Amino acid sequence: MTHPDWEPPLAALAAALADAGHLRSKQWIEAFAATPRHLFTPEVIVRTSDGYRTLSGDVPATRQEWLNTVYADESLVVQDKPHAAGHRMPSGEPLRVPTSSSTMPSLMARMLEALDVGDDMRVLEIGTGTGYNSALLSHRLGDHNVVSIDIDPDLTAQAAPRLVQLGYTPTLLAGDGAAGAPGHDPFDRIIATAAVSEIPLAWIRQLKPGGKILANLRGELAGGTLCLLSKEDEEDEVIGPVLPLGGHFMWLRPDLADPHRPHEHTPDARRGTSSRSTTSLPPADVPVDDGGFRFLLQLQLHAVQALWRGPAFDPPGRAERDAVIVSTADGSRAEAFTSPEPSKRYRVAQTGSRRLWDTVEATRRLFDDLNQPTPDKFGVVANDSTQFVWFGNDDDWHRWPLPLI
Template identity: 70%
Template sequence: MTILGWEPRLTTLVTALTGEGHLRSKEWIDAFAATPRHLFTPDVFVTSANGYRRLSGDDPADRDEWLSLVYSDESLVTQDKPHAAGHILPTGEPLRVPTSSSTMPSLMARMLEALDVRDGMKILEIGTGTGYNAALLSHRVGDRNVISADIDPALVHHATKRLTDLGYTPTLIIGDGAAGAPEHGPYDRIITTAAIPEVPSAWIQQLKPGGKILGNLRGDLAGGTLCLLTHDNDGEVIGPILPIGGHFMWLRPDPADPHHPHEHTPTQRRWPSSRTTTPLSPADLPVDDEAFRFLLQLQLHGAQSLYRGRAFDPSTRRERDAVIATAHDGSRAEAFTEPEPEGAYQIVQSGPRRIFDTIEITRHLFNDLGRPGPDKFGVVANDSTQFVWFANDDGWYRWPLPLI
């Protein structure tokens, strides 16, 4: 199939990425300008009333819309699979969820610039996906220096063909990215386009002294945290969380299951509930503040959700506005935002932990620390311990990983 009209769109995209400061170095500008994104995204999925609608470059009716999307600064869903829990849409069809995507070009540009790549470096990419990023890396350092791993055989198969069509033959591996690729290491750089709750020890072991890991460290409350970790001579990686937002799909161990293991619904258990009050207004909690959510997931291990919604008040037998929080161990808190006549606010908690107590403590800590964003934190990881630190790595404040 011959696609017409993509060259000026690619030029416009690269010009925009450069003008907005996402691309800065000549080497990466040249790599993006030489890599047609449409070759790696022949089919994309866009949201519709019934889930996702497929757009294909093979369909003349879709082609203009498809090409506009491909050369926009947007993340593109490129593969989906049925939901592992078997959910069904009103149409009777299975609910499908994204399992692979092509990262927003501006985010990929910022990540590659931050990776500080130099000529001749050997790079391990975790999450081959479409193969687009492997093509960019191959252009920059030569395909013989690029190793890319993905758990999904179908993705690796298609990426291999697309890269070959463009003239690149990097080493592509089918396997769990958490294990890395020791047979091809050690590496100067490791970049992952799949989210991790902690740094896999295999990556640290396969990294050269002075090498760097760039990855998306995330939990379920706040996901846009990219950390850049440098390997010292003591078998440890350390570095900051960058002021670059980036949210990726989970690194997962099963190609047939689109979910990380922690996302599976646990067996429901009936927990007795406690009822308490607080003098502090739950409505004042910054539930939508990404910085607060990041700190909360450090404080509250296994935090699952935090939101404003409606909850059943057992004293009035009606639903009321509340701040609702849940954790993966079954803990739940509902803090009603309307005060009682005496001025206190009612809280209902259930499960193995009283998680609203931790939320209140975190609100005070968040203010005491100056309401810091994720880029005020960093990460240390070695074979025996991993933690997130605040302000500096030898300071008082630190929280153990993983985040889930």
């Protein structure tokens, strides 16, 4: 008997996830082995240096490449929109912004294991996307215990018949995921495959006592922070740690037509003279690529958008020089040049309404004072009156308010 060409790569993917320790429990191993990913990703969008390609399982010439792509441990873009600012790729083709994807299987496996579900628990999924994760949940818990919501009604409409092919009919809703699923609650677990800068109160209120929320709490500098928050009693409050588990998702967005959240739009150019000063801190000592530092900086510097090292224009020298650069959503920017002056100090130029470099320096000192913590040394408290990130534990002195953006 000839087996379909997708069965071997599906079996290989499930086995690889188990062998790597991403899947540990028998129930989730069985769910991944029984859920064909290709069914939920009939077309995927691949970005190359020359532009974009669409791979389809219905095109014989690209079917094998599509199949290899679908069963690789990679995130798959299945929907996108042109960038609102009109940016273009080097090839001249308009840059497109992903608006839906199928999560990397190893990440989805680790998240589902961390969710710690039990038989007959009711789960709300924020971000239906392709429907693949809804299928995994339906296999594990029964489709009657799964509710999934997405901002895009086209996505839920496409996911429904795919799920039916596997015999599943979970409740699929179209709407703003920040509102949860009123009328379908309460839930034992809520899992979000869309990122948030704070925990929506609706999720907390729709969670049963003893329930848990697994969400990607992110800013723009350190997006891969997943937190697992527990509701201990009848009070509308959740608390829990940032996990040592990276996961970076697209933003939960309220507007279907706009692929960007408000903070992602390029701010208007600001007129005015830069503030110029010097510093004794060598800018090159700022660990711009350290995940722990980036996480701490986005706690310290609200709505920070970018931190990088690269060329910046130095007016006195009329040339570009190497610098550490930081910018925020309100248009503020700082450039600290890495070459010292004869005085052994370093030039800093700052524009906008905030002196960003002052905060970068303070964060560098705090980072060392806290022994250069990784994100999993932090945690979150969220209720109807306050939300904050804490360091060490929720009673310690250091805490920062949410949202991050």
